[in-house]
Amino acid sequence: MCGIVGYVGPRETAKVLLGGLKRLEYRGYDSAGIAVFHKGKIEIRRNEGKLRKLEELVGEETFDGKIGIGHTRWATHGRPSDENAHPHKAGKVAVVHNGIIENYLPLREVLKKRGHRFTSETDTEVISHLIDEFIQEGASFLDGVRLALDKIRGSYALGILCEGDEHCLIAAKKESPLVIGIGEEEYFIASDIPAILPYTRDFIFMEDGEVAVLSSQGVRCFDAKGDQISKEPKRVNWTPLMAEKGGYKHFMLKEIFEQPRAVIDTIRGRLSEEPGSGILEEIRIGRSLLERIRRICLIACGTSYHAALVGKFLLEEFCRIPVEVDIGSEFRYRNPILGEDTLLVAISQSGETADTLAALREGKRRGAMTLAICNVVESSLARDSDHVIYTHAGPEIGVASTKTFVTQLVILFLLSLRFGGELGQITAEEGRRSIEALVKIPHLMEEMLKSSKEIAEIARKYLYAKDFLYLGRGINYPIALEGALKLKEISYIHAEGYPAGEMKHGPIALIDREMPVVVLATRNGVYEKVLANIEEVKAREGKVIALASQSDQAIEKRVDDVIFIPDTLPSLSPILLTLPLQLLAYHMADLKGTDVDQPRNLAKSVTVE
Secondary structure (H helix, E strand, O other), X not given: OOEEEEEEOOOOHHHHHHHHHHOOHHHOOOEXXXXXXXXXXXXXXXXXXXXXXHHHHHOOOOOOOOEEEEEEEOOOOOOOOOOOOOOEEEOOEEEEEEEEEOOHHHHHHHHHHOOOOOOOOOOHHHHHHHHHHHHHOOOOHHHHHHHHHHHOOEEEEEEXXXXXXXXXEEEEEEEOOOEEEEOOOOEEEEOOHHHOXXXXXXXXXXXXOOEEEEEOOEEEEEOOOOOEEOOOOEEOOOOHHHHHOOOOOOHHHHHHHOHHHHHHHHHOXXXXXOOOOOOOOXXXXXXXXXXXXXXXXXXXXXXXXXXXXXXXXXXXXXHOOOEEEEEHHHHOOOOOOOOOOEEEEEEEOOOOOHHHHHHHHHHHHOOOEEEEEEOOOOOHHHHHOOEEEEOOOOOOOOOOOOHHHHHHHHHHHHHHHHHXXXXXXXXHHHHHHHHHHHHHHHHHHHHHHOOHHHHHHHHHHOOOOOEEEEEEOHHHHHHHHHHHHHHHHHHOOEEEEEEHHHHHHOHHXXXXXXXXXXXXXXXXXXXXXXXXXXXHHHHOOOEEEEEEEOOOHHHHXXXXXXXXXXXXXXXXXXXXXXXXXXXXXXXXXXXXXOOOOOOOOOOOOOOOO
């Protein structure tokens, strides 16, 4: 979501930064700022709101420095405000940052005890204080950055300036995108190529753990060990449309690979200092209101409906409140029983889905309290609801939902923890363990995405199958439905998702040597029963593609193909299981040559009944 731009060169620095940030506006943001050298000092201009406000703030100001950094921010740690906008400065050091610093709270407390004064609510400010402290103790600018990076845990893309080194910009990357642009006697950094495409087509793509020093003399790159390395720029010959795709063949593939970042953006600022409490503080639903709720209704369509089915498992498990899940297009036509003791939760990527909107309005008319989960700020669903929680997935261009689905799962997980904590149904320790596991999910997703090539080979193996069956049990059953839907949507292969326990009640009649069966077989309370389902498929010569826990190496002998999933809590396994199913559908469609981003007869948002 957030955008970074940095510049070293002879042009008017502020204009370069503002132009680059404007080309990143599509990512969404609520505040913006720049830091530019002037007379040897770092001048910062930043504000809540849109870039035009920042442009007005900068006005006709001129800065003599030939180096600067800029940022657009979507509020995560801390509300949208001038103080929380980037860049952040401590002492001599100014920083812009994308990502999440997982251990910022303990670092902040240590720094406070040493006399540091914080002026924002963000995790980013810790970085500037750390670097400044090391410099004050005698470290060079580069060594100060390295020492600070050794102290922090989490993900980051960083642009850093330091007074006293006004001809030098330092960049660093870990699990957040950052590229270096190489121009003619000028150099750039950006979180996305389109920001600087008007100036150069030559880019260095930074890897995790790398640090780069940009100056008028050129670019020096260092690996995670601190050794200087040589990195050749790569030329990118993109049309504007290709630039938007970030070099990926399709928007859908780009958006699948954006999911770790989307999850980071969705959870940032929504976790409390004391895990298990203070979650999702943007909604004002406390214990007194929750104790009046006797029933929760989740309403959605399509992929969002599958997220709602996962939400039912989570809410009932953590909150012990009965939950119903309804398809939006059916809900208001069955004379539903609603009242003041009902919480109606409407889920929609766009916030404009006609059937979901109609269901929400019917719920309000009958006296239910309403809560929207959507991705678009100020959408109709958000405006019409009593409460709203935004997923911070960013723009999703591909018709088949990917990152918006995963961020919906994250919000439903957080909502379950919030309500369960308010009602005393989960202990502080259980909440803490759940949050610790959630914070690790983006990294596990990155690991999962590394198997894309192996999944492409599985897709090639089954490319000519005419039918697929997807099986899952418990909280993973809705993910079987979602996997089948993705395959249908973009590859036009017939696929059905079923609860694995229902296989004997019909689908087993279809299984033969021509039928691939995708089985979600991670370790959980029904793992042994899923293994029995696999044996039933194999007894009928069906081909089994298993999604199994990484710790379960023995399953390879039972199935034809296996995709391993990093181990996590069973309640978080739907997030990790989703990625390989998206990739399987994508690669099948790509190999078949279908229109992946615009599948026939489908629209991104269904705004009519």
